[in-house]
Amino acid sequence: WTLYPLSKNSSNVRSIAITEDQRIYTGVRNEFGYWEENISTRKLKYTSLTKASNLHFADEEIWKIVPFRNSVYFHSFKNIYKYNTQTKSISIIPAPNRFQFLFRANDRLFAQEKVLGLMEIKEDKLIGIPGGELFTGDCVYGIEPYSANSVLIATIDKGLYMMENGRISQCTFPCNDFLIKNQIFSMASLPGGKYAFGTILSGLLLTDHNGNIL
Numbered sequence: 279w280t281l282y283p284l285s286k287n288s289s290n291v292r293s294i295a296i297t298e299d300q301r302i303y304t305g306v307r308n309e310f311g312y313w314e315e316n317i318s319t320r321k322l323k324y325t326s327l328t329k330a331s332n333l334h335f336a337d338e339e340i341w342k343i344v345p346f347r348n349s350v351y352f353h354s355f356k357n358i359y360k361y362n363t364q365t366k367s368i369s370i371i372p373a374p375n376r377f378q379f380l381f382r383a384n385d386r387l388f389a390q391e392k393v394l395g396l397m398e399i400k401e402d403k404l405i406g407i408p409g410g411e412l413f414t415g416d417c418v419y420g421i422e423p424y425s426a427n428s429v430l431i432a433t434i435d436k437g438l439y440m441m442e443n444g445r446i447s448q449c450t451f452p453c454n455d456f457l458i459k460n461q462i463f464s465m466a467s468l469p470g471g472k473y474a475f476g477t478i479l480s481g482l483l484l485t486d487h488n489g490n491i492l
Contacts, residue, residue, distance in 0.1 A: 282322050284309065295343035295350065297363075303350055305340025310352045310359070327361055331368045344382050351387065351399075353380040358389065360402060369402050381421035383429045390418040396431070409446035412439070420465025422473065424487075432457075432465040432475065438489070451489020456480075 289307035296302050302313040311326040338354040352359040358371040375393040387399040396410035396418060420432035428442035437458040438449035457475060464476035471487035484492045
């Protein structure tokens with residue numbers, strides 16, 4: 279193992295994402311950028327995107343990094359920073375109140391806003407989703423594809439919801455009562471259409487594609 283420190287003043291790493299070009303994007307307090315291998319030395323070299331773009335933060339942790347199309351999105355509670363990998367420019371999407379989470383599913387980018395609920399990011403703008411006002415507060419902890427036209431939405435204490443063809447409804451999956459009781463903290467899609475749910479009170483739950491507990 280080799281340890282690559284960012285700087286003496288850096289906080290703990292909060293987020294990491296690896297893109298297809300093998301860049302390792304990293305987010306910490308008031309800083310984000312990427313690591314690349316130096317071909318001659320075979321060591322990683324860090325490039326600060328915040329310094330290159332002369333960004334100034336007001337005490338922001340970068341909690342999540344989401345590669346999406348030709349850009350990489352860096353999420354803090356106050357802003358979402360979009361880094362265009364082609365133009366090497368950064369644009370800022372400010373939170374109306376507070377961004378809780380950021381998710382990618384079915385070639386769409388979703389942000390949960392604490393007061394306004396679930397929204398979609400299109401062309402650097404926040405667009406309201408019909409029924410998205412259901413998801414206010416500290417609520418959405420996962421969004422994953424279910425089919426080509428639908429996504430599963432995992433909430434911390436309301437269980438699973440399905441968004442399909444512009445409509446949002448609560449799931450009737452067999453696992454839903456367990457998830458409501460034990461509080462979802464994370465969610466991931468697995469091979470074969472299965473899902474994994476991390477819960478606060480009862481560990482890891484695995485289900486098939488239709489929510490049957492395995």
